[in-house]
Amino acid sequence: MLERDHMKPITIASTIIAPLPAAGSQLVMDPRQICKKTKRLRGKMADICNKPVLLTQISLGVELGQKECQYQFRNRRWNCTSSRRSIRKVLLRDTRETGFVNAVLAAGVTYQVTRACTTGELLGCSCDKKMKNKKNKKRLKMASMPEGEWEWEGCAGENVDFGLKKSKDFLDTRYRKRSDMKTLVKLHNYVAGRLAIKNHMRTECKCHGLSGSCTLKTCWRKMPSFRDVGNRLKERFDGAAKVIAGNDGQSFMPEDASIKPPSKMDLVYSEESPPFCLPNSTLGSFGTQGRACVDTSLAEEGCSILCCGRGYTSHQVTEEKNCRCKFLWCCEVKCEKCNETRTVSTCS
Incomplete structure (x- = not known):
């Protein structure tokens, strides 16, 4: 119904x-x-x-x-x-x-x-701008604000x-x-x-003062990443x-x-x-057929879980990568080319 x-x-x-x-x-x-x-x-x-x-x-x-x-x-x-x-x-x-x-x-x-x-x-x-309100300012200062004198940014x-x-x-x-x-x-x-x-807004502050001192802070609320x-x-x-x-x-x-x-x-x-x-x-x-998996893992990406018990196949893949890099004065980095072989597993 x-x-x-x-x-x-x-x-x-x-x-x-x-x-x-x-x-x-x-x-x-x-x-x-x-x-x-x-x-x-x-x-x-x-x-x-x-x-x-x-x-x-x-x-x-x-x-x-x-x-x-x-x-x-x-x-x-x-x-x-x-x-x-x-x-x-x-x-x-x-x-x-x-x-x-x-x-x-x-x-x-x-x-x-x-x-x-x-x-x-x-x-x-x-x-x-509501944090400019004195009541909110006092409450937040007591609850979570950095110590010392501070004020909300514009x-x-x-x-x-x-x-x-x-x-x-x-x-x-x-x-x-x-x-x-x-x-x-x-x-x-x-x-x-x-x-x-x-519930996870964070407070960020910036210091102000002579010679790097932090006599005053301006703070603002920011979302987490x-x-x-x-x-x-x-x-x-x-x-x-x-x-x-x-x-x-x-x-x-x-x-x-x-x-x-x-x-x-x-x-x-x-x-x-x-x-x-x-x-x-x-x-x-x-x-999940054809999905890449990790044969050595017991977590959700592991072949035993991801492949649902159907099994998997593994093969070697060779890739060319930069290696033995050296920094040359002044502003140059030189690297050699090396072949790197790794095992790739896919669900059957």
Whole structure:
């Protein structure tokens, strides 16, 4: 019954709020297409579609999230392939991989929009000035600021709140009237992705003073690198909690009663992942045949895991590389050419 309801769009005043699942995953992976194909958008999505510069930054944020997904999953059976068709199929499910993709895409949009706001590429927003407020200044100084006298720089930091809002407008708006299990899990993972940025803003300072002294510091708040965000979400993926619907129909809880309820920062899922060993277009799996693996590793990139027990083949590859390099006065480096042989293993 839930699945049937999930397939129905919700209509309010003749305006489609939640499109079909396939269209929803398309919107996430290609924001421009949904603006072209859906002519009756209103509200926050219409506002986004009517601002080409903002739409461009959101699209870049989606690309940023997808590239980070490919890096974090580069050694896994499903490696977050660059095929958008594969990712769309994964997004239609509710597995651990789905949870990670949703989280990293929400983080990517937040990050890109925030950065564009800070650099002035977006109009109608500015750097974060709320830290200039004395109350916030005092609170942050007591909580996390470097010791000594300091003051906030003209812009007190990157305006992550603006990025958070636009990420929410883009991703969450279509689901605001829904409470089915997949929607609850999706929205939870969106929040986890954004918090991987917001909760880890760092303070950077610059010293001022005569003769290199640090009599005064100007400080500002800055986002972590997106690689740090990806690493943090990958850790959450490894420890993701499987959940089931709560009795009230408006929440979820851990499948195993002995596991503590997940926090807002944790990733959750409600459906076991397929093995991704063989090609399956329905699941978005390309299989692992022909994938490079490490025959000496017992981790996820190891042949024993990546090849799903099918075995693997190894062959020698010889490459020419620079070696025995010498620095010559003044400004020249001379190297010899050496052949280096290494073993390459691929899944059968």
